[in-house]
C-alpha cells in the first residue's frame with residue numbers, strides 16, 4: 695500500500711505526501727523512527743495507557759512496541775512494510791510482516807490494540823479498521839485510537855508518496871476527526887470509554903463489549 699518509497703523514507707530518503715486535492719505535507723517519518731525527533735510526551739502517555747498484552751496495528755518501525763517490551767508489557771507489532779518490520783525487530787520490538795486484515799495470533803484475546811499516528815484511516819475505511827480492532831480484542835479489552843486533531847469529519851481521499859526522484863502509487867487514506875469518533879465506534883461495536891488530549895494530539899479509548 696505505502697509502497698517501496700515508504701521503505702526508502704524509513705531508511706533516509708526525504709519524502710512528502712501529496713493528496714489528490716493538491717495538498718502536500720511532510721511525511722513525519724522521523725517521529726515514527728523515534729530518537730530525538732520523536733514526540734516523547736505522546737509516546738510516553740500512550741504507552742502508559744496500554745494495559746496487558748498489546749497489539750500495535752501498522753506499527754511502522756516499532757517504537758511503541760519497543761517501549762512496551764522494555765517495560766515488560768507483552769506486545770506485538772504488525773506491519774505491511776518489510777523494512778518497517780526489520781527496523782522494529784532490530785530495536786527489540788517483536789513484529790509480524792503481515793496485513794492487519796490477515797489472520798493474526800491471539801485474535802479475540804488482546805487486552806489493548808493500538809491505532810496510533812492516524813492508522814484508523816488506513817485504506818480510507820475507518821469502520822473496517824475499527825471493526826478489525828474490535829475482532830482482535832478480548833471482551834473488556836480497549837482500543838487506543840489516535841484521531842486527527844486537525845480534521846473535522848472524515849476526509850477520505852487518494853494520497854501518494856513522492857520524493858525528488860520517485861512518485862509512488864496512489865492509495866486511499868482517511869483523515870478522521872474526533873467529532874466522528876462516537877458514530878464510528880458505535881458502527882464498529884465499540885463503546886467510548888474516554889478521550890485524552892496529549893499536547894496537540896487526541897486519543898480515544900474504545901472498549902470491546
Ligand SMILES: C[S@@+](CC[C@H](N)C(=O)[O-])C[C@H]1O[C@@H](n2cnc3c(N)ncnc32)[C@H](O)[C@@H]1O
Pocket residue numbers: 695696700725726727751752753754755756757758772773774775778792793794795810811812813816
Ligand atoms: C501512518 S504509518 C504509522 C507508523 C507507526 N504507527 C509508527 O509509529 O511508526 C502507517 C503504517 O501502517 C502500515 N500499514 C498500512 N497498511 C497496512 C495494513 N493493511 N496492514 C498492516 N500495516 C499496514 C504502513 O506500512 C505504515 O508503517
